[in-house]
Amino acid sequence: xxxxxxxxxxxxxxxxxxxxxxxxxxxxxxxxxxLHTPLMSGANAIHGVVIxxxxxxxxxxEHDNYLALSLGFLAVILGTLNVVGGFVVTDRMLEMxxxxxx
Amino acid sequence: xxxxxxxxxxxxGSVTFIIGLKMLSDPANARKGNLIAAAGMTIAIAxxxxxxxxxxxxxxNYGWIFGGLIIGGxxxxxxxxKVQMTAMPEMVSLFNGMGGAxxxxxxxxxxxxxxxxxxxxxxxHVLIIFAGLVIGSVSxxxxxxxxxxxxGKFGDFAFSGQHIVNIIILLVVVASSAYxxxxxxxxxxxxxxxxxxxxxxxxxxxxxxxxxxxxxPVVISLLNSFTGVAAACGGFLYENKVMLTGGILVGAAGxxxxxxxxxxMNRSLKNVLIGSFGASGSSKGAAGGKDQGQxxxxxxxxxxxxxxxxxxxxxxxxxxLAVAQxxxxxxxxxxxxxxxxxxxxxxxxxxxxxxxxHMNVLLAEADVSYDKLLExxxxxxxxxxxxxxxxxxxxxxxxxxxxxxxxxxxxxxPILDVELAKMVxxxxxSMKPGYAGIENELFFRPKTSMLFGDxxxxxxxLVAEIKNL
Numbered sequence: 087x088x089x090x091x092x093x094x095x096x097x098x099x100x101x102x103x104x105x106x107x108x109x110x111x112x113x114x115x116x117x118x119x120x121l122h123t124p125l126m127s128g129a130n131a132i133h134g135v136v137i138x139x140x141x142x143x144x145x146x147x148e149h150d151n152y153l154a155l156s157l158g159f160l161a162v163i164l165g166t167l168n169v170v171g172g173f174v175v176t177d178r179m180l181e182m183x184x185x186x187x188x
Numbered sequence: 189x190x191x192x193x194x195x196x197x198x199x200x201g202s203v204t205f206i207i208g209l210k211m212l213s214d215p216a217n218a219r220k221g222n223l224i225a226a227a228g229m230t231i232a233i234a235x236x237x238x239x240x241x242x243x244x245x246x247x248x249n250y251g252w253i254f255g256g257l258i259i260g261g262x263x264x265x266x267x268x269x270k271v272q273m274t275a276m277p278e279m280v281s282l283f284n285g286m287g288g289a290x291x292x293x294x295x296x297x298x299x300x301x302x303x304x305x306x307x308x309x310x311x312x313h314v315l316i317i318f319a320g321l322v323i324g325s326v327s328x329x330x331x332x333x334x335x336x337x338x339x340g341k342f343g344d345f346a347f348s349g350q351h352i353v354n355i356i357i358l359l360v361v362v363a364s365s366a367y368x369x370x371x372x373x374x375x376x377x378x379x380x381x382x383x384x385x386x387x388x389x390x391x392x393x394x395x396x397x398x399x400x401x402x403x404x405p406v407v408i409s410l411l412n413s414f415t416g417v418a419a420a421c422g423g424f425l426y427e428n429k430v431m432l433t434g435g436i437l438v439g440a441a442g443x444x445x446x447x448x449x450x451x452x453m454n455r456s457l458k459n460v461l462i463g464s465f466g467a468s469g470s471s472k473g474a475a476g477g478k479d480q481g482q483x484x485x486x487x488x489x490x491x492x493x494x495x496x497x498x499x500x501x502x503x504x505x506x507x508x509l510a511v512a513q514x515x516x517x518x519x520x521x522x523x524x525x526x527x528x529x530x531x532x533x534x535x536x537x538x539x540x541x542x543x544x545x546h547m548n549v550l551l552a553e554a555d556v557s558y559d560k561l562l563e564x565x566x567x568x569x570x571x572x573x574x575x576x577x578x579x580x581x582x583x584x585x586x587x588x589x590x591x592x593x594x595x596x597x598x599x600x601x602p603i604l605d606v607e608l609a610k611m612v613x614x615x616x617x618s619m620k621p622g623y624a625g626i627e628n629e630l631f632f633r634p635k636t637s638m639l640f641g642d643x644x645x646x647x648x649x650l651v652a653e654i655k656n657l
Contacts, residue, residue, distance in 0.1 A: 088310075088311060088312075089312075092310065092311075092312035095312075096312070096424070099423075099424055099427065099429075099432060102429060102432050102433060102436070103420070103432065103436050106432070106433055106436035106437050106440060107436060107439075107440040108440075109206060109437065109440070110209070110436065110437040110438070110439065110440025110441040110442075110444070111440050111441065111443075111444045113206060113209050113210045113213070113437075113441060114209060114210075114212075114213045114441045114444060114445060115213075115444070116213060117212075117213035117445070117448070118213075118215065119448075119452050119538040119544050119545060119563075120215065120544075120545045120548045121212065121213060121214075121215060121218060121545060122405075122445065122448065122449055122452075122543065122544035122545045123276070123277070123280075123405075123543040123544060123545040123546060123549060124212065124218060124222075124545065124549070125209075125212045125213055125218075125441075125445060126280060126405075126408065126409050126412055126442070126445055126543075127276075127280045128208065128209065128212045128218075128221070128222050128225065129209065129212075129412055129413075129416070129438045129441055129442055129445070130280055130283055130284050130287070130412050130415075130438075131222075131225065131226070131229075131283075132205050132208065132209065132225055132229070132416075132434050132437065132438050133284075133287055133412070133415045133416040133418075133419045133434060133435055133438040133439075134229070134283075134287050134419075135201070135205075135229065135232065135419055135430060135431050135434035135435065136287055136290050136291050136294070136415075136418065136419035136422050136431065136435070137233060137290065138232060138233060138236045138422075138426075138428060138430065138431050139290075139291070139294045139419070139422035139423075139425065139426060139428070139431060140256075140290050140293070140294055141233070141236050141237060141240075141247070141253055142236065142240060142242075142247070142426055142428075143294050143297050143298065144247075144249055144252055144253050144256070145237075145240065145246075145247025145248060145249055145250075145253060146242065146247065146248075147249060147297070149248075149249075153297070153300055154297045154300065154301070155249070155252065157293050157296060157297050158249075158252070158293070158297055159252050159255070159256050160256075160293060161256075161289075161290045161293035161294055161297075162252070162253060162256030162257060162260065163256045163259050163260040163263075164260065164286040164287070164289050164290040164293070165260065165286070165287065165290040166256060166257050166259075166260025166261050166264060167260045167263060167264040167267075167283060167286040168264075168283050168284070168286045168287035168290060169229055169233075169260075169264070170260065170261045170264035170265055170268070171263075171264035171265070171267055171268045171279070171282075171283040171286075172264075172268075172280075172283050173222060173225070173226040173229070174264065174265055174268035174269060175268040175271070175276060175279055175280060175283070176212075176222045177219065177222055177223070177226075178268065178269070179276065179549050180218050180219035180222055181219065182273075182549055182552035182553045
């Protein structure tokens with residue numbers, strides 16, 4: 087019963103999950119093997135969106151909750167590393183593809 | 189009003205992720221796609237910082253947030269800019285691990301939050317927290333091990349029955365998480381949290397350790413999709429749609445990418461994960477050790493003469509070229525031979541190097557023109573009309589055992605048929621087997637001559653020799 091209420095309470099999210107699974111598969115279906123590495127790296131940067139969770143946790147932490155503050159701070163740093171590093175590395179890889187086209 | 193602007197930011201973010209991923213799988217638009225996704229990410233992050241509200245309350249601790257963003261941003265940019273092209277795969281793995289750790293930390297804080305604020309907790313909420321914790325920490329530990337294996341810090345390690353132990357650890361993790369979730373309305377015990385965290389980390393380590401280095405790209409891609417799912421758990425937790433879209437999108441795309449990579453190697457994912465590539469290969473090497481006969485060496489000047497007077501030369505680059513950073517000299521050699529009227533092309537195996545596409549990236553860095561790079565099928569068609577094949581630090585991708593020896597761990601992998609050419613010159617540092625840990629008969633074939641030495645050094649000497657001809 088609780089499972090059912092949980093599903094109906096979160097139905098919107100569940101719909102998104104299911105649609106995104108199909109979309110994710112569809113969207114990269116025709117990738118040439120040359121682009122496997124940059125695509126993996128780009129996808130790696132996109133899941134860095136977890137940083138938003140870290141920011142929310144950090145921003146909600148009470149001033150005297152040192153556990154949440156320190157772990158949240160660490161989470162923000164790690165998440166930023168994932169996002170920034172991921173996009174920069176991908177750009178560097180792809181920059182080289184572009185140069186040779188000319 | 190402000191909150192609806194935030195909704196718009198998230199919507200923009202989600203759409204850019206989808207478009208970005210779509211463009212990333214098309215060579216002409218890939219770079220633009222990456223930038224679009226990055227722009228969407230920036231909008232989503234900035235929106236969260238300034239507009240997010242929960243229960244009518246805005247975020248605080250801005251000092252901490254900006255401090256973290258700045259520190260992470262600077263380190264991330266520097267690391268990504270400074271890393272050498274050859275070390276890209278391990279860098280991606282490391283960044284992936286950071287994302288996994290971030291997801292796990294969020295779960296720890298959220299658990300701590302609900303454990304210390306006794307309100308009625310929905311078991312579904314606890315389930316999501318634990319899912320984020322387990323998947324995030326497996327991804328973190330696994331990525332760190334993959335990173336260490338790729339840069340040679342950790343070797344292969346497997347003990348008998350390890351798969352059984354792995355399955356038991358996983359079952360314990362799932363069972364104890366289920367127990368906590370089921371009893372979450374009664375009590376939430378933090379010792380469970382840390383126990384599960386420790387076991388998940390252990391599982392991540394054991395999961396990746398026995399897998400051979402040659403299969404690391406597949407594992408990194410798989411862990412990448414794990415982190416995606418962990419990020420999506422965060423999205424569920426905060427009903428945050430951009431996290432959910434981004435996370436699940438990467439989870440699904442990453443899983444497909446993993447399968448595509450396996451397919452390029454003509455192996456199944458199961459075979460990669462439980463096959464323990466490295467372990468079986470090395471044991472066979474020790475037991476087999478059959479006499480392969482003699483190999484012959486070729487001198488630098490002979491090699492230079494043969495190549496200068498050939499009409500068609502095919503270069504087969506491999507990880508050895510990447511390690512030696514020899515892509516620029518390689519391009520120089522190619523230009524010099526072309527000036528002498530030799531038709532020079534590159535034969536690129538889909539999994540040459542440490543990652544699919546690794547060689548293309550590397551040669552592009554050295555300005556090698558795109559139309560000189562042949563894919564495997566094209567190259568195999570052209571080998572019969574090729575005079576000299578120069579194998580630069582590639583091994584498993586030209587190993588005939590993949591076609592003939594059913595007991596070989598790489599049996600069934602499509603290879604470059606270099607033997608169809610009139611002559612094969614193999615540059616390697618020594619006679620040591622390649623990453624898959626297996627002998628290569630090619631080196632003992634009558635058509636093959638060995639040219640030992642570091643790829644960069646050898647190529648420089650070759651260029652000098654050709655100049656003096």
